Amino acid sequence: MQITKYKAVVINYVARDDNGEVIDSSDIDGPIRYIHGMEDLIPGLENALEGHTVGDKMQVYVAKEDAYGDRDESLVDEVPLENFPGIDQIEPGMNFQTEMEDGSPFIVTVTQVTDTHVTVDGNHPFAGKNLNFDLEIIEVRDASSEEIEHGHVHSDDDHHHIH
Numbered sequence: 001m002q003i004t005k006y007k008a009v010v011i012n013y014v015a016r017d018d019n020g021e022v023i024d025s026s027d028i029d030g031p032i033r034y035i036h037g038m039e040d041l042i043p044g045l046e047n048a049l050e051g052h053t054v055g056d057k058m059q060v061y062v063a064k065e066d067a068y069g070d071r072d073e074s075l076v077d078e079v080p081l082e083n084f085p086g087i088d089q090i091e092p093g094m095n096f097q098t099e100m101e102d103g104s105p106f107i108v109t110v111t112q113v114t115d116t117h118v119t120v121d122g123n124h125p126f127a128g129k130n131l132n133f134d135l136e137i138i139e140v141r142d143a144s145s146e147e148i149e150h151g152h153v154h155s156d157d158d159h160h161h162i163h
């Protein structure tokens with residue numbers, strides 16, 4: 001079965017930056033599961049996967065423009081430490097969910113902590129990076145109507161998600 005619109009696709013992957021350093025992989029985060037043609041995946045990967053089938057292995061270079069774009073320094077913010085009540089220790093690398101002005105959830109990463117302030121970065125961790133993927137397609141099937149309605153893949157062990 002070929003990858004076309006509304007196929008549910010599962011992929012093992014390794015992502016490297018331009019220095020060849022592994023920045024993410026299915027060994028760390030589990031495979032990518034997405035529905036093709038619904039902007040559920042970065043465009044550079046979707047375009048490369050179109051028409052491929054289970055068992056295909058491929059190397060794909062995705063320029064930052066087709067991945068997570070450039071960094072936006074306006075998404076970096078210094079927040080007073082007292083805005084994090086009830087948290088014993090705040091360390092770089094921790095993630096917090098906050099809200100955009102329209103109320104939609106937004107994940108920030110702590111990048112620096114001083115005695116008084118926490119610097120948080122709302123950029124995607126891969127913003128500003130070109131990505132070099134090794135991909136292996138491990139499943140292609142028709143997405144269910146419910147999956148298409150939700151815009152993401154459901155699996156037996158993963159029915160918990162925010163809509």
Ligand code: ZN
Nearest residue numbers: 150152154161
């Ligand atoms: Zn769902």
